[in-house]
Amino acid sequence: MPTILDEIVEQTARDLGKRKKKISFKDFESFECYEQEARDFKKALSSSPDVAIIAEIKKASPSKGLIRKDFNPREIAGQYQEGGASAISVLTDEPAFKGKLEYLEEASREVSIPLLRKDFIIDPYQVKEAKAYGADAVLLIATVTEGQQLDELLHAAREFGVQALVECYSENDLKNVTFELVDILGVNNRDLRNFEVDLHRGVELLQQAPEGTVLVSESGLSSAENLKFLFDEKIDAALIGEYFMRQPNPGKAVSNMKKQLQKLITETE
Numbered sequence: 001m002p003t004i005l006d007e008i009v010e011q012t013a014r015d016l017g018k019r020k021k022k023i024s025f026k027d028f029e030s031f032e033c034y035e036q037e038a039r040d041f042k043k044a045l046s047s048s049p050d051v052a053i054i055a056e057i058k059k060a061s062p063s064k065g066l067i068r069k070d071f072n073p074r075e076i077a078g079q080y081q082e083g084g085a086s087a088i089s090v091l092t093d094e095p096a097f098k099g100k101l102e103y104l105e106e107a108s109r110e111v112s113i114p115l116l117r118k119d120f121i122i123d124p125y126q127v128k129e130a131k132a133y134g135a136d137a138v139l140l141i142a143t144v145t146e147g148q149q150l151d152e153l154l155h156a157a158r159e160f161g162v163q164a165l166v167e168c169y170s171e172n173d174l175k176n177v178t179f180e181l182v183d184i185l186g187v188n189n190r191d192l193r194n195f196e197v198d199l200h201r202g203v204e205l206l207q208q209a210p211e212g213t214v215l216v217s218e219s220g221l222s223s224a225e226n227l228k229f230l231f232d233e234k235i236d237a238a239l240i241g242e243y244f245m246r247q248p249n250p251g252k253a254v255s256n257m258k259k260q261l262q263k264l265i266t267e268t269e
């Protein structure tokens, strides 16, 4: 049985062929954002005294359908920054998540914190494209890459001046990661075969990474208590989408969660 991930990746590969005909690999170099100096994503995640928040701009998802009706990515990006997010993740996959590359570009004009392109990246073309649309970092999902492909994408990221967050789902994925090339590791707490979320399993996997790796817990997080758990387990950052996107003012929700986390930390000190 193909998983949802297999289906999304197949679709991505089909769309990629068409996109390459419209804009060539070389063309990206003339994009305005291409020349822009990258903001330091890794530093933003590792310099937070508690748990850094990567707030996500996500209109819809395969498991939840439409998440936010009143959707203005530029405004949400500004609110996230104001609310104290350390970085912003922007979904650019269209078929499954109703994202757009233009959302990335709009966010890039609006804020000064680093931006992560969230998509299903299987080709260096998409890495260069991410840079051209204003990304400072790209998500690379270990499960969807084969053989040497992940290393190739990591080299492409270096070449085009974007950092990489490598996402793993399992111990097997972790074994296939060349940690000499990876300094930010994420684990998706959501199992994409059945959409179940397990925060503890995610943390256990993250803790197997070599010392010094910046660790990111992704998906299914919705409270300061969740972040306090991550803080106690020495996880650097949390990637949160749906919970913030369902709040009237997503940025206020970020600042409230940060305040509550601080309170929980001082209570136990």
Ligand SMILES: O=P(O)(O)OC[C@@H](O)[C@@H](O)c1c[nH]c2ccccc12
Binding pocket: 056, 058, 118, 119, 141, 167, 188, 218, 219, 220, 221, 239, 240, 241, 242, 243
């Ligand atoms: O909305 P949530 O449950 O807070 O999750 C955010 C993020 O982790 C999730 O969107 C995500 C994690 N890895 C991905 C890979 C592709 C698309 C989306 C994702």
